[in-house]
Amino acid sequence: MIRxxxxxxxxxxxxxxxxxxxxxxxxxxxxxxxxxxxxALSHAIVDALLGAxxxxxxxxxxxxxxxxxxxxxSRLFLIDAIARITEKGYKINNxxxxxxxxxxxxxxxxxxxxxxxxxxxxxxETNINIKATTTxxxxxxxxxxxxxxxxxxSLIRIT
Numbered sequence: 219m220i221r222x223x224x225x226x227x228x229x230x231x232x233x234x235x236x237x238x239x240x241x242x243x244x245x246x247x248x249x250x251x252x253x254x255x256x257x258a259l260s261h262a263i264v265d266a267l268l269g270a271x272x273x274x275x276x277x278x279x280x281x282x283x284x285x286x287x288x289x290x291x292s293r294l295f296l297i298d299a300i301a302r303i304t305e306k307g308y309k310i311n312n313x314x315x316x317x318x319x320x321x322x323x324x325x326x327x328x329x330x331x332x333x334x335x336x337x338x339x340x341x342x343e344t345n346i347n348i349k350a351t352t353t354x355x356x357x358x359x360x361x362x363x364x365x366x367x368x369x370x371x372s373l374i375r376i377t
Contacts, residue, residue, distance in 0.1 A: 219375040221308065223270025227261035228366035239317060239324060239367075240331035240348070241293050241338060246322045248362065253282035259317055259331070259348075260292035262369040264299045267310070270373045271303040293338050300339060307377035312345040319365040320352045 231237075235249025238257040250256030264276045279302075280287045280295055300310070313335070317324060324331075328348045336343045353360040 220311065221270040221272075221373040221375075223266040223268065223371050223373070225262035225265030225267075225269060225276075225369040225371075226366065227258040227265065227276075228364055229256045229258045230364050231362060237322075238292070239319075239327065241291070241334040242327060242331050244322060244324060244327055250365065254280070254287050254290040254295070255292050257292035258365060259315060259367040259369070260296055260335075262367040263313060263315065263335070263371065264292070264295045266313070266369040266371040267296075267299040267303055267373070270371050271306050271308055273299075273302055273306070296335075296338050303373060304376075307375055308373040309376045310339060310341050310345070311372040311374045312347070313339070313341070313369060313371045314347045315349065315367060315369040317348065317350045317365070317367050318353065318359055319350065320355070320360050320362050324350050 230251040231248040232251050233248055237244045237246040237249040238255045240259045332343050332346050335346055358364040
């Protein structure tokens, strides 16, 4: 059996914050505002994983009103989501993501992001695809005030 899930997350960008994308700190004048580390890519993947397994969304397990997760690394959310899908008898088949960010350009960081996500998810890098795009100056993202990520995953039954 194959299950598919989709995830989306967006965060405000602000001077003085760190920009973490897929567990990798990116050099930037602006960073992501979030209750945790603001890693919209990891958050979108978590939502896709949980959705594919019929387990709800990231807010169900890591609500932003819970100070336990204040400043937490999003890798913890990924590890937890993977444990939950595994418990339900699934494993990740593949992950496809899109990062929507006007600046900084992150194409040169994609190999490192893939490597980090591969380790966190115990998934071969060939089963992870990461794309990056801009909004060509349109809207909040185009104005450099925010960024977003979308993710789709497929899970396969292991038990």
